[in-house]
Amino acid sequence: MNFMKGTFKNPSCPQKRASSALLFLGSRLRGNDGKWVFRNILKMVFAATLSIATVVGAADPDAAIKSSFKAKNQAGLERLERSPMQAACSGPVGMTLPQAEAGKIQSAALAAVKFPADGKFLGNWEAGEKIAQTGTGMQYSDDPANPNGGNCYACHQLAPKEIAYGNLGPSLTGYGKQRGQSAEMLKYTWTRLWNSHAYNACSHMPRFGDAGILTEQQLKDVMALLFDPASPVNQ
Amino acid sequence: MNWKPALAVVAMVISLPLLAQNDDNIFAQYRAMFGDDNPAELVEMQGEELWKTARGPRHVALTACDLGLGAGVVAGAYARLPRYFQDADRVQDLEARLAYCMVKLQGFKPEEAVAKPYSEQGQPATDMEALAAWIAGQSRGVPVAVPQTHPKEKAAFELGRQLFNYRAGPYDFSCATCHSQSDRRIRLQALPNLTAAKGARSAFATWPGYRISQGAVRTMQWRVGDCVRQQRFPQLVFTSDAAIALITYMGVLAAGEPMAAPGLKR
Structure with a gap:
């Protein structure tokens, strides 16, 4: 290899x-x-x-x-081969990429975003909440037959009633209520979920769509969690 | 061991929602409830027994094993590991060194020495866990002083630093993704900033630790390997160069911290 x-x-x-x-x-x-x-x-x-x-x-x-390293279950050694983005973003803590390099990563990420085939961005917020609460997926200890989680609460505050939230990412409480559901906002948020590197070259957030972590339907459900006025995120 | 830990767990479960609302750092309070009781003490005693027992094909004890301060010297040795060992021509942490001594002194096959370093849920501590718990405990209060004099020790630190920042896998995680900022947490679990002295010191000085949620003593090799699992990487090989490099990197940044292992972990 x-x-x-x-x-x-x-x-x-x-x-x-x-x-x-x-x-x-x-x-x-x-x-x-x-x-x-x-x-x-x-x-x-x-x-x-x-x-x-x-x-x-x-x-x-x-x-x-x-x-x-040795391959174990679903985690093969090919996972250690870095993409150009991963290699570029492996610099020491606090380093910033030259603007041109960052721009290249961001435009490549943006160009590869796949929007929902049926043009509908919002699924079911209840399913989305479950995805946001689920932390398993793609570890060698996980059963690949189960759907992957999004583990959103690991890093973000979402529904205010959930107190066990992390703070590696910004709070998303009130996300849809504050931003509305314009076409631009839906596309922007979908892109953030699909591949956050489109807006921030060395973003820490996993590429939930681009890396195949969540399915299109799961992404729609997470979108609903963020935007649906009935979602606990917007209460 | 007495009933205090069990009672503390019961008290914790009852008061959990209340605590969670009042304080982000509930695990610190949870640990505080154990007071001076650490179930690791039992495992430490097993480790001491194991160190002194004649075992293996050659039927000898590990008491001739050189942990860096001379054959058989255990007190203070853990605070100075990982380090370069001339006989092995390699930087070794405690667990690598123990495996080495099991082979060279006791006559175990290399694959036997590393066959089962970690216990399963509900199983008694492995030899490695017991030995690590006892030997680490013999450095309590000794300031961490991981050496950086031999070129291979410097190389291990530099490799560890690079691996710490190595982003890969389907989630693009490196160690730095979670451990390079201060005052951050995953859910309610505080994340040490391992790139800053404060975080590196408290983390390094408290492993091995008794992991309450698993009811087991876990070693530093286990800790690093389990982080790597959650990074969605393939399995980190026990006592591999990458594992030892990461431990060296943390240990050097933790310089000066008095050892307080085995710690008490969530």
């Missing part, structure tokens, strides 16, 4: 660049005194690799990851 292809494509990867340049140099210099030069070039490559390794602390997440 070819791991983390994307990271090696990253032109800012110093290890790859340094060694390939020196190897290139080595092949050019191997003329009269080929053996000697090449041996020295090899030494240089080795030294360069070592010095880079010292600078970055010899950290190679790709190699370590390859030997440190």
Whole structure:
């Protein structure tokens, strides 16, 4: 299996660049005194690799990851291969992407959003509340025969009567009541649920539609939880 | 052990709705109800017994095992792990070191030493859990001092830092998704900010811990592995390089915190 292809494509990867340049140099210099030069070039490559390794602390997440995980149930090793967005958003805490890179991620996310085939954005808020309360789905410990949850309450406040809500994301209490149900607002919210990276390149929120976590019907039900005037979120 | 923990649980269940309304940090109150009683003490005693018992094909005790401070020295050793061990040519945390000693000293097969590190629900503590509970307890009050002198120790820290931020899987989660901001919670469970000294210190110093909801002592390897499960990643291999790197990263950031393990967990 070819791991983390994307990271090696990253032109800012110093290890790859340094060694390939020196190897290139080595092949050019191997003329009269080929053996000697090449041996020295090899030494240089080795030294360069070592010095880079010292600078970055010899950290190679790709190699370590390859030997440190095993596939279990529905969680295969392919889950560790990062998309360009995931690789770009794996920087140190507090880092910001260059504007151009962020823009590229956002427009790619926006372009791939699938809106409901029948044009109807709102399902059943009661089903949506159940999805928002359910935290299981896609873990190797979960039965893939059961529908995935959305686990919205893990990070967001929604219905005010539910006191066990997290605060990694903003409060969504009163979401529809405050915003109304204009076509723009429905499309915007659907897009946020489908792939939040359309508006925030390194959003922490899972791509519920894009990554196939929730079905179209489940997304409609969560939309109803947010927008339906009868939903507890809007009481 | 006495009846206090059970009574505390009953009291907790009765008062839960009230507490939840008054205080976000109900788990802190829940833990406080246990007072000085930690059911892990029982497991610690098993661990001490196990350390001193001749076992394995060679029928020897682990008392010759070098946890970093010399053969058989247990007091204060946990606060200085993970660290580089010359004989293994590898950075090892306590659990990796114990598995190593079980193989090298007691003659267990490598796969036997790591076959079943964690107990199932309702099952007694595994050898690894018992040994980890006792050995960690022998560092109570000792300030965390995970070394960063050997190049491989520095490399483990750097790898841990990179893995901490490594976003992957269908949910795009990294460790940092949940553990890089202060004063955040999932549902009502407070999330330590492991990138800041305060969060890293209190988290690192209290594992292994007695997990009340599971009725079991859980180790640091278990803790990291269970986070990875919830990240929707494949299974983190017990004592793998990635696991040890993440533990090293947290341990270095936790420098100076007096060890308080086994802790009491939700």
